[in-house]
Amino acid sequence: xxxxxxxxxxxxxxxxxxxSTSSAASALSGREQILDAAAALFSEAGFSGTSTRAxxxxxxxxxxxxxxHFAGKDEILAELLSSSVRPSIEFVESxxxxxxxxVTPAGALFALASIDAGxxxxxxxxxxxxxxxxxxxxxxxxxxxxxxxxxxAIYGRLGAACAHPDVIAALGQERIGVVLIQLAEIVIQxxxxxxxxxxxxxxxxxGTVTSPVASPVISDDETIAASCLRVLGLTSAQIDVARTExxxxxxxxxxxxxxxxxx
Amino acid sequence: xxxxxxxxxxxxxxxxxxxSTSSAASALSGREQILDAAAALFSEAGFSGTSTRAxxxxxxxxxxxxxxHFAGKDEILAELLSSSVRPSIEFVESxxxxxxxxVTPAGALFALASIDAGxxxxxxxxxxxxxxxxxxxxxxxxxxxxxxxxxxAIYGRLGAACAHPDVIAALGQERIGVVLIQLAEIVIQxxxxxxxxxxxxxxxxxGTVTSPVASPVISDDETIAASCLRVLGLTSAQIDVARTExxxxxxxxxxxxxxxxxx
DNA sequence: ATTATCTATAGATCTATAGATAATGC
DNA sequence: ATTATCTATAGATCTATAGATAATGC
Numbered sequence: 001x002x003x004x005x006x007x008x009x010x011x012x013x014x015x016x017x018x019x020s021t022s023s024a025a026s027a028l029s030g031r032e033q034i035l036d037a038a039a040a041l042f043s044e045a046g047f048s049g050t051s052t053r054a055x056x057x058x059x060x061x062x063x064x065x066x067x068x069h070f071a072g073k074d075e076i077l078a079e080l081l082s083s084s085v086r087p088s089i090e091f092v093e094s095x096x097x098x099x100x101x102x103v104t105p106a107g108a109l110f111a112l113a114s115i116d117a118g119x120x121x122x123x124x125x126x127x128x129x130x131x132x133x134x135x136x137x138x139x140x141x142x143x144x145x146x147x148x149x150x151x152x153a154i155y156g157r158l159g160a161a162c163a164h165p166d167v168i169a170a171l172g173q174e175r176i177g178v179v180l181i182q183l184a185e186i187v188i189q190x191x192x193x194x195x196x197x198x199x200x201x202x203x204x205x206x207g208t209v210t211s212p213v214a215s216p217v218i219s220d221d222e223t224i225a226a227s228c229l230r231v232l233g234l235t236s237a238q239i240d241v242a243r244t245e246x247x248x249x250x251x252x253x254x255x256x257x258x259x260x261x262x263x
Numbered sequence: 264x265x266x267x268x269x270x271x272x273x274x275x276x277x278x279x280x281x282x283s284t285s286s287a288a289s290a291l292s293g294r295e296q297i298l299d300a301a302a303a304l305f306s307e308a309g310f311s312g313t314s315t316r317a318x319x320x321x322x323x324x325x326x327x328x329x330x331x332h333f334a335g336k337d338e339i340l341a342e343l344l345s346s347s348v349r350p351s352i353e354f355v356e357s358x359x360x361x362x363x364x365x366v367t368p369a370g371a372l373f374a375l376a377s378i379d380a381g382x383x384x385x386x387x388x389x390x391x392x393x394x395x396x397x398x399x400x401x402x403x404x405x406x407x408x409x410x411x412x413x414x415x416a417i418y419g420r421l422g423a424a425c426a427h428p429d430v431i432a433a434l435g436q437e438r439i440g441v442v443l444i445q446l447a448e449i450v451i452q453x454x455x456x457x458x459x460x461x462x463x464x465x466x467x468x469x470g471t472v473t474s475p476v477a478s479p480v481i482s483d484d485e486t487i488a489a490s491c492l493r494v495l496g497l498t499s500a501q502i503d504v505a506r507t508e509x510x511x512x513x514x515x516x517x518x519x520x521x522x523x524x525x526x
Numbered sequence: 527a528t529t530a531t532c533t534a535t536a537g538a539t540c541t542a543t544a545g546a547t548a549a550t551g552c
Numbered sequence: 553a554t555t556a557t558c559t560a561t562a563g564a565t566c567t568a569t570a571g572a573t574a575a576t577g578c
Contacts, residue, residue, distance in 0.1 A: 011550040012556025030556070046397040049311035051540060065557055067542065132395040134309040137455075166499045170486050178456070179490060182449050189441055192400075223433050227442060231494040236429045274576040275530025293530070314566060328531055330568065 017060035031069045033059045036124060038076045043129040047077055074140055081136065081144040084127050087119050088112075089147060092154050094253055105161035106229060106238065107245030111253075112158065113184045113225035114246060120187040121221065128188040148181075155180040162242075164233025176232070183228050187220075280323035294332045296322045299387065301339045306392040310340055337403055344399065344407040347390045350382050351375075352410060355417050357516055368424035369492060369501065370508030374516075375421065376447045376488035377509060383450040384484065391451040411444075418443040425505075427496025439495070446491050450483075 028036060037058035041050040052073055056063040070076050092112060099108050120128045130136070136144065156177025160168055163176060171179065222243060229239045291299060300321035304313040315336055319326040333339050355375060362371050383391045393399070399407065419440025423431055426439060434442065485506060492502045 009550090010556080011554070013546095013548040013558060015557065042397075044397060044400065046309055046311050048309050049398060052542090053540070061556090062558065063540090064542075064559085068556060073541080129397065132397075134305075134307060134392065134396070135312060137307065164499070167493065170489060175453070175486075178452055179446070179449060182445055182452060183442070183494075186442060186445050189445060190438070193441070223438075226433060227494055230430065230496055231446075231490055233493055233499070236427070236496070272576090273530080274528070276532060276572095276574040278531065315568090316566070324530090325532060326566090327533085327568075331530060335567080 015061055030059075030061075034066060034069055035076065035080060039080055039127050039130075040125040042077065042080070042133070043125050043127065047073070047133050047135040077130070077135070078141060078144070080127060081130060081141060082147075084123060084130070085144065085147045085151070088116050088151055091115050091253060092151060095249065096154055096158075099158070099161075103249060104242070104245060105158045106234065106242035107249060109155070109158040109162060109180070110222075110225045110229060110239075110242040111246035111249040112155070113180065113228045114219075114221040115250065116184045117187050117221040117224040118219075120185065121191070126188060126191045128185060129192065131185070132188070152177040152181050155184075159228075159232055162229070162232060162234070167231075167233045179231060180228050183231060184224060186224060186227075190220075278324055293322075293324075297329060297332055298339065298343060302343055302390050302393075303388040305340065305343070305396070306388050306390065310336070310396050310398040340393070340398070341404060341407070343390060344393060344404060345410075347386060347393070348407065348410045348414070351379050351414055354378050354516060355414060358512065359417055359421075362421070362424075366512060367505070367508060368421045369497065369505035370512060372418070372421040372425060372443070373485075373488045373492060373502075373505040374509035374512040375418070376443065376491045377482075377484040378513065379447045380450050380484040380487040381482075383448065384454070389451060389454045391448060392455065394448070395451070415440040415444050418447075422491075422495055425492070425495060425497070430494075430496045442494060443491050446494060447487060449487060449490075453483075 034055060038050070038055050041054055041058065044050075045054075050073075051063075052066050053063045055073075055076070056066055066076075070079075095103070095108050095112060099105060120126075131148070135141075154177075156173045156175075159176040159180050160173040163171075167176070225246070226239050226243065229242055234242070297318060301313070301318050304317055304321065307313075308317075313336075314326075315329050316326045318336075318339070319329055329339075333342075358366070358371050358375060362368060383389075394411070398404075417440075419436045422439040422443050423436040426434075430439070488509070489502050489506065492505055497505070
């Protein structure tokens with residue numbers, strides 16, 4: 001060993017805590033540990049129901065140490081919110097551009113809904129529940145709400161472009177957007193009902209939500225996307241076409257994304 | 264005047280407050296005023312985000328006076344929750360009994376969904392938002408959650424009994440229940456988006472949510488009910504049949520209800 | 527007598543600032 | 553020197569109990 005025995009390997013005064021709790025206490029930076037702990041607590045007990053003390057305890061630091069990383073509790077929530085819509089927004093921007101020509105609205109909508117469902121499903125600690133907190137109505141979180149309004153508008157446009165005429169007549173583009181988002185976010189409720197959320201620290205726990213017997217080829221995410229098209233009055237045949245097209249769209253996006261990451 | 268000028272007309276020491284705030288400060292009992300104030304605050308700021316002080320201030324009494332009516336803040340929430348599911352449960356019990364013979368599943372489901380949507384729409388202060396609070400996961404509110412599980416199961420049974428085979432295969436009865444409740448509760452989101460909720464004190468503010476131009480015969484509630492059947496794969500023609508049948512079912516229920524009230 | 531409030535107050539939090547301290551990094 | 557923690561602590565709140573008080577009801 002170079003100097004003292006098993007040091008933290010990071011700068012800064014060591015934590016007073018025993019650093020007891022098993023497995024992966026590290027891997028995440030201090031800041032990330034705080035975000036992870038806060039996400040878990042906010043979704044269980046709400047924003048106001050979670051004290052800075054509770055967050056710090058979970059991380060294994062003193063309450064006051066939080067303020068080195070964040071100016072206040074509200075900044076922690078703001079960061080969690082903005083990082084959780086980001087994937088959808090990114091995907092949406094890439095997809096809507098190519099809608100009139102290369103891609104049908106139904107295919108694009110199916111792709112968008114299944115991406116959103118998948119993101120919400122894989123998110124640690126069911127972060128989507130934060131969207132339901134009354135506190136986000138505060139002007140402080142306007143930027144986040146604006147992003148959601150934007151996303152809803154895109155759902156509305158895509159939906160109105162492929163819905164059965166009867167549905168457009170009954171709902172109109174705006175409410176179509178609300179209905180579709182509400183359906184995609186059903187994942188939040190499903191995870192809540194399953195209780196005792198897995199969502200381990202940083203590791204991406206994929207799938208395994210409620211298919212005890214052995215689900216067919218169609219994933220839960222695609223089932224939800226299919227429900228989005230169904231509520232717009234599309235037939236099973238039309239939905240299957242959209243599903244196939246969506247697979248291509250998503251494949252293309254993933255490649256492009258990879259290219260961007262590499263470059 | 265009999266004795267002193269304009270007294271409160273009620274027993275108990277008078278409130279210290281100026282009793283300023285305009286209109287209908289009365290009509291409601293003290294207890295009801297507290298419930299009304301708490302409902303408004305809980306849905307705006309959440310349960311933990313609302314102090315007993317804030318509730319009392321809104322009512323116009325001292326913080327400590329709340330404890331004469333309720334043992335604690337949690338009892339106020341419990342009462343709000345239980346009173347808000349009651350109408351649905353009552354309707355459901357009367358309706359499901361007659362389902363195999365006199366009434367089709369699609370008709371019953373249409374009726375149930377539009378009753379639920381209507382109830383949520385008319386509720387003061389958009390009380391349905393309380394269902395979204397993380398705090399209700401607490402064991403303390405288990406009775407309420409159990410009622411919702413029960414309601415969801417009924418949605419699931421009715422839905423599975425009338426859904427297109429493809430939908431049953433994809434979702435299964437359980438998830439059908441979750442999807443249908445989620446759709447019915449879209450009213451909560453619509454009211455939230457409209458912001459600045461009307462929902463005056465005790466008066467039942469009906470309708471007027473977002474039909475700026477002039478909606479056709481079909482109410483918003485029926486539009487939502489129709490979406491519930493649509494997501495199950497029913498055609499417009501089948502939905503219209505269900506709508507007609509639902510009108511009869513609801514009519515019958517209202518009469519029966521009236522009879523009960525009178526008796 | 528009963529009802530519905532009031533005042534006084536204890537004790538437990540909760541957020542946040544100020545400044546000290548113990549590591550790493552150069 | 554920089555980083556990430558620590559200790560000490562102020563000041564604001566928050567829930568809840570105890571007991572007094574001012575009405576109505578009989």
